[in-house]
Amino acid sequence: MATPNKKKILNDPVYGFITIPTERLYDLVEHPYFQRLRRIKQLGLSEYVYPGALHTRFHHALGAMHLMGQAMNTLQSKGHCISEAECEAAQIAILLHDIGHGPFSHVLEYTLMDNVSHEQISLMLMHDLNRQFDGALALAIRMFEGTYERPFFHQLISSQLDMDRMDYLNRDGYYTGVAEGAIGAERIIKMLDLADDHLVVEEKGVLSVENFLNARRLMYWQVYLHKTSLCCESMLVQILRRARFLIRQSGGDPIVVSDVFRLFLREHVTLADFQTDRRYLDSFMKLDDFDVWACIKEGATHSDPVLSMLCQMLLDRKLFKIMLSTEPFSGELLTQIEGQFRESGMPDDWITYFLVEGQATNAAYLPSGDRIAIKLKSGKVIDIADASDLSNIQVLTNIVRRYYVCWARNLAIGEEHT
Known part of the structure; x- marks a missing residue:
């Protein structure tokens, strides 16, 4: 019997043609655990406000995988040594980062279960898949957990400037028709670099990061917390x-x-x-x-x-x-x-x-968390809140509470x- 072609190209409405680059990623996409995400909408009940918001967690996970591939290419092009195994592991980790979401995603996360987060279930499922795939996901799990010795991989998976946020802002803005969600993800990714194996953004990318943070704040009030x-x-x-x-x-x-x-x-x-x-x-x-x-x-x-x-x-x-x-x-x-x-x-x-x-x-940026670091032309690394000349960057760090x-x-x- 002929071996199926596992190097697939998909037509994504947000990015155009995207590729599933390895056979292992293809097998994970085909797995019933991942296919279930087709039946879970990304934005819960937002379709009651924005009729076009019918996209799923399946769309989002594939988009985040695509952006992770672009980030790997950018960092490699700047002379950073990243192996093929690390590239694949990073894409596996971001592909599976939402696999533990239940029905209606965040809406019912703590209603169906007693204080069990989707991240905890995602990790359990990744360990289960690792057993099914004979240990092939071990590196991806370390990156997901943040225990891998090169911290920038975890930052790309889960931080205040990760591939998850870049995709969902772009994608949710596209499907809702809320133009403020457009963040110029490709430009931000092109500006990524490393300093001591930590993720930084080149100084010329400051405006793009400001736009990203502002878009996130607007999307929360206009879409997620409408x-x-x-x-x-x-x-x-x-x-x-x-x-x-x-x-x-x-x-x-x-x-x-x-x-x-x-x-x-x-x-x-x-x-x-x-x-x-x-x-x-x-x-x-x-x-x-x-x-x-x-x-x-x-x-x-x-x-x-x-x-x-x-x-x-x-x-x-x-x-x-x-x-x-x-x-x-x-x-x-x-x-x-x-x-x-x-x-x-x-x-x-x-x-x-x-x-x-x-x-x-709603807080667009929390400096106390995993900060967004800007690398100046001099090589010095500073926080985005200190690098920005926008007067409202400090406003974005405030936690806004609505009752x-x-x-x-x-x-x-x-x-x-x-």
């Missing part, structure tokens, strides 16, 4: 909260969900559960957005009025009203809204599902619901 997205996400969390409550009750009308989804709704799943019982990781790898949407569609006709109202409202885009503030909301406002619910006949134990408080934070409260309006709560 008030309508926050509202939709709050509704989705309440739907799962109610479904979990009903599933844990004995008797009553059963909720129709997939077996793997039921497992995570029924149990408090911890990191220790993942580490000690293979069943949880296997079940998690069968979960995707479609399990959640099936639950919402079935929930819309469920006999429980709270679940059915929430599900039908989300399906029909009858969204909660939302208010934003730079200060925490007064108890008076919340008491007033609760009073309106009670006047409409809503039982007290329903109110927490239809009235949600929360807060969103929100959202609640259901005009609910018809009749006798049949009480």
Whole structure:
């Protein structure tokens, strides 16, 4: 039987033609763990705001792999010794960096499980794939964890100027139509260099980095933390909260969900559960957005009025009203809204599902973290905050906090619901 051609070229809407450069990368892309990412949207419920935001984690991971390949080429062209094995390992690490995302990505990350991050699951899956591939991912895992002796590889995978952020800003801006997401990733990558095996940007790339940081700040408020997205996400969390409550009750009308989804709704799943019982990781790898949407569609006709109202409202885009503030909301406002619910006949134990408080934070650059280093013509390396002559670069280092409260309006709560 003929050996399949594993050097594939893909047509990507953001970058044009991109290549899967090695057979091992091709085999990882073809693996069921990675193919699952086709069924997880990159931006959760942002399509309720931006109808074009239908791209997936699969798109994003391939794009980040492509940018990593460009970064390797740039650094090699500047005389830095990077082996083919290191190039492939860096691309494997960035390809798999999001493989542990569950349905709706960040929205449900801490709703489905008890304080288990997608990075922790990604690492478990990388170790599992390493066993399946006879140890071929060992170097990629060290780079991903930050234990490899050349730190710039980890910086390219996870830092404040990594290939992950460069792709998602470009890609999310493209699919939402928000032009501010365009960051000139190719120019930034061309400006990358190394100093003592740490990642730096050449001085002539300062303006591009400033644009990158500003684009990130704008994309957070315009897309990732858009008030309508926050509202939709709050509704989705309440739907799962109610479904979990009903599933844990004995008797009553059963909720129709997939077996793997039921497992995570029924149990408090911890990191220790993942580490000690293979069943949880296997079940998690069968979960995707479609399990959640099936639950919402079935929930819309469920006999429980709270679940059915929430599900039908989300399906029909009858969204909660939302208010934003730079200060925490007064108890008076919340008491007033609760009073309106009670006047409409809503039982007290329903109110927490239809009235949600929360807060969103955004900081474009954190100098206390893994800083973005600029290499001056003299060879001296300084922080971007010191290299920039933009007056707003210091503003970008401030953590901006917005408080929100959202609640259901005009609910018809009749006798049949009480």
